[in-house]
Amino acid sequence: MKDTIMFCGKGGVGKTTCAAATALHYAAEGKETLIISTDLTPSLRDIFELENDANKEKPARITKGLYLDEIGSEEVKEMWDNKFGAEVYEVFSSFVDIGYAEFIDFVASMLPGIRDEFMVDYIRELSESGRYERIVWDTAPAGQTLGLLRMPSIVNAHLKPAPRIYAKLRTSKKRKRSILEVIKGWDELSTKDIDFLKNGVEFNLVTIAEALAVRQLDGIFGEFQSHGLNIDHIIINQVVTEPDSSFLQSKASMQQSYISEIATRYRQNQRIILPLFPYEIKGIAKLKEVESVLFSNDYSVSPYPP
Numbered sequence: 606m607k608d609t610i611m612f613c614g615k616g617g618v619g620k621t622t623c624a625a626a627t628a629l630h631y632a633a634e635g636k637e638t639l640i641i642s643t644d645l646t647p648s649l650r651d652i653f654e655l656e657n658d659a660n661k662e663k664p665a666r667i668t669k670g671l672y673l674d675e676i677g678s679e680e681v682k683e684m685w686d687n688k689f690g691a692e693v694y695e696v697f698s699s700f701v702d703i704g705y706a707e708f709i710d711f712v713a714s715m716l717p718g719i720r721d722e723f724m725v726d727y728i729r730e731l732s733e734s735g736r737y738e739r740i741v742w743d744t745a746p747a748g749q750t751l752g753l754l755r756m757p758s759i760v761n762a763h764l765k766p767a768p769r770i771y772a773k774l775r776t777s778k779k780r781k782r783s784i785l786e787v788i789k790g791w792d793e794l795s796t797k798d799i800d801f802l803k804n805g806v807e808f809n810l811v812t813i814a815e816a817l818a819v820r821q822l823d824g825i826f827g828e829f830q831s832h833g834l835n836i837d838h839i840i841i842n843q844v845v846t847e848p849d850s851s852f853l854q855s856k857a858s859m860q861q862s863y864i865s866e867i868a869t870r871y872r873q874n875q876r877i878i879l880p881l882f883p884y885e886i887k888g889i890a891k892l893k894e895v896e897s898v899l900f901s902n903d904y905s906v907s908p909y910p911p
């Protein structure tokens with residue numbers, strides 16, 4: 606059972622909007638739901654119209670059964686430090702002379718990949734904790750997010766020769782063993798993260814019916830496939846469904862040709878059309894309208910099975 610539902614896609618296509626509407630849906634069904642963002646410039650608080658100084662606790666409660674967690678870059682650094690900092694430092698400082706605080710800064714700024722892996726790991730732990738019945742995962746625009754999906758397998762591959770290298774280091778036997786144990790621990794962690802992405806996460810790709818967005822789909826699908834991951838649904842957002850002016854008619858017919866192209870190229874993926882609303886989508890009442898389309902009873906176009 607996939608309890609984590611991720612939304613990805615290029616910038617500004619409606620990932621956060623779809624994620625927020627989906628989270629509301631599950632909470633309304635009575636499921637304890639967490640909406641979490643790995644976008645370092647997150648906008649969930651805005652879309653739910655949470656005052657900045659209200660609900661400071663983490664996760665913040667939005668409504669009954671619905672909680673929000675946004676991970677900013679400082680928090681990532683702090684959480685990473687708490688969980689891995691000392692271990693990684695032990696390995697690193699065995700061959701580089703560096704102070705601990707400096708090392709943590711270095712990791713946070715120079716190795717975004719480690720930060721990405723940490724985010725996947727953080728969400729996996731949340732999922733395994735069983736604290737929530739649904740975790741809705743809002744992501745940063747496609748580029749960064751694909752890096753995030755790639756990370757566990759890169760770490761995994763890089764760690765393969767590590768024991769051989771460390772075995773040659775001139776350190777004491779005891780220290781060598783502890784380093785090898787640490788490396789083994791990371792290796793197992795990366796394997797767990799890969800399994801989580803494969804078996805625990807449902808992926809929804811949000812796009813719009815325009816040339817650039819459609820052209821990028823192939824690349825995104827290719828990336829997912831190369832990691833053995835499937836895209837469960839394609840959400841085509843901001844589609845003009847009531848073209849009552851020549852301006853909108855022209856836009857609608859342009860969109861229809863891209864919608865047909867998507868339908869032909871990705872016929873095996875379930876597709877959902879989300880109309881362009883005449884207002885911005887902010888606050889629970891507006892999000893409910895998005896939810897009603899995403900979860901319409903017509904399962905041929907609905908994102909989720911009954």
Ligand SMILES: Nc1ncnc2c1ncn2[C@@H]1O[C@H](COP(=O)(O)OP(=O)(O)OP(=O)(O)O)[C@@H](O)[C@H]1O
Binds near residue numbers: 619
């Ligand atoms: N179907 C829609 N109709 C009208 N406005 C929409 C629709 N979908 C999204 N929007 C608006 O488009 C803007 C961008 O949406 P959103 O923030 O969800 O995109 P995003 O993909 O999360 O962006 P980013 O890549 O910056 O995180 C918001 O102002 C939102 O209200």
Ligand SMILES: [Mg+2]
Binds near residue numbers: 644648
């Ligand atoms: Mg967003």
